[in-house]
Amino acid sequence: MTRKGPSAGLRRLVLVTLGATFALVVVGGVVRLSDSGLGCGPAGSGLQGWPLCRGDLLPGLELNAVIEYSHRALASAVGLLMIALAVVARRRLRGSHRGVVWATFAAVVLVVAQGLLGAVTVERNLDAALVAAHLGLAMLLLGLLLYVWWGVRPQRGHGGGPGGSPAGRERGLRWLSLAASAAILCTIVAGGYMAGTEKYGRSDRGESAGAHYACGTDFPACNGGFMPFGQSSLADVHLTHRGFMYLAAALVLALAILTLRRRPRGREARLAAGSIGLLLLQILLGALNVWISDQLELLILAHLTVATLLWMSVTGLALELSPARAGRTETTGDDRSGHRPAGEPVPA
Structure with a gap:
């Protein structure tokens, strides 16, 4: 019987997702500092400004639109990584790491909420409270992913x-x-x-x-x-x-x-x-x-x-x-190792 548990591939997926989410936070800072928060259309643009960019599926060559759209593209990639992580975690860890599995599904919910909040933030002219909530939600996403990594990485004893x-x-x-x-x-x-x-990014505020x-x-x-x-x-x-x-x-x-x-x-x-x-x-x-x-x-x-x-x-x-x-307990490898993840039942 094939033993399931945290594999090397799953761990790599967690790290890639964590790194991409961190990059998303940094790119979000670039969007704000480059005045690109409304690069795809002014507040009140509706669907023309999000998910479209100035009414088009892809942005033109205007720099602010490209920067804003790059942030959205990276956010979409992070969303896909979150979904893939949840699917793989459920298949590999169901029954042995329930907390980790639930955390991956919570991350999917949060990343969807984050995207919708980003749309509302653009529609509401980069309102300060929404900007703060958008950043706070990104930190919670990182925290969830850290918990997932903590749950699946190899253990080498208590520190x-x-x-x-x-x-x-x-x-x-x-x-x-x-x-x-x-x-x-x-x-x-x-x-x-x-x-x-x-x-x-706002035209209604002075220097x-x-x-x-x-x-x-x-x-x-x-x-x-x-x-x-x-x-x-x-x-x-x-x-x-x-x-x-x-x-x-x-x-x-x-x-x-x-x-x-x-x-x-x-x-x-x-x-x-x-x-x-x-x-x-x-x-x-x-x-x-x-x-x-x-x-x-x-x-x-x-x-x-x-x-x-x-x-x-x-x-x-x-x-x-x-x-x-x-x-x-210590777990050092994927399915080919001789160790069993903590909490996993012995197969009959």
């Missing part, structure tokens, strides 16, 4: 220290990892809302209409204070993003330091150390975005990219610290 840690301390570290992940997600969504207040410079070029101060909420609605938007950032920074540093104090091995150690490095780089990029008086698109894109990597790193660490980690 904790040699002597282990008391159960209460382990439980506290897990809750801290979830809190850090949630704080980063809130920071990213708040940053997406702040970006949605800017002029990019200085957004929240980007609502605090001037001051950081960590803001207009003579530290967190002076109430000065203006745009300043409040900016300060909300900073507030979540301060919370996320404190939680990530605490999580990484406490994790490293356990003297972990392997992935757990790399993710903890990497999270500190990404956090420091992200804070520097955020500060430079404020300190430099002219908005530099590449700097803003780097800020989005590193934020996404930080979210993935901390979410990956949260998965490594999850209670299911210690109980999983």
Whole structure:
């Protein structure tokens, strides 16, 4: 009887889908920063602007239309990869990795919702709340795919220290990892809302209409204070993003330091150390975005990219610290290996 379980091909498909989804986030940033959000038609274009592009199935040679359409094409490819992943996961993992199978189907639902939300965002003239929701949903998709990868990749033992840690301390570290992940997600969504207040791609806003410079070029101060909420609605938007950032920074540093104090091995150690490095780089990029008086698109894109990597790193660490980690058995290959995936019944 042929044994089913996570195969090398399935793992490659998960990685390709994860990489394509990450690229989709970055390309989405390029769309916004190049003023291409409405490249396929103005707000209110209906079907002529989405899924069509200026009434045509394919865009012309106008740069903004090509950039916007490239984002849509990549999103379609990601959708197809998600569907393929769900089909293969159900065929290979049914009965042994139910959580992973359900996660792949949830990812299909989310990617469809993401496409529809993108259409509504275009139709509503890149409304700030919709821009933020669109970005937040992309992060959730990445989180689901990380969970799928965590569930199917080869296991080489628990990453904790040699002597282990008391159960209460382990439980506290897990809750801290979830809190850090949630704080980063809130920071990213708040940053997406702040970006949605800017002029990019919209004809109804001037150069200085957004929240980007609502605090001037001051950081960590803001207009003579530290967190002076109430000065203006745009300043409040900016300060909300900073507030979540301060919370996320404190939680990530605490999580990484406490994790490293356990003297972990392997992935757990790399993710903890990497999270500190990404956090420091992200804070520097955020500060430079404020300190430099002219908005530099590449700097803003780097800020989005590193934020996404930080979210993935901390979410990956949260998965490594999850209670299911210690109980999983080692699986190192596809059907031709001699190991059996955790939880799979022995065939009669």
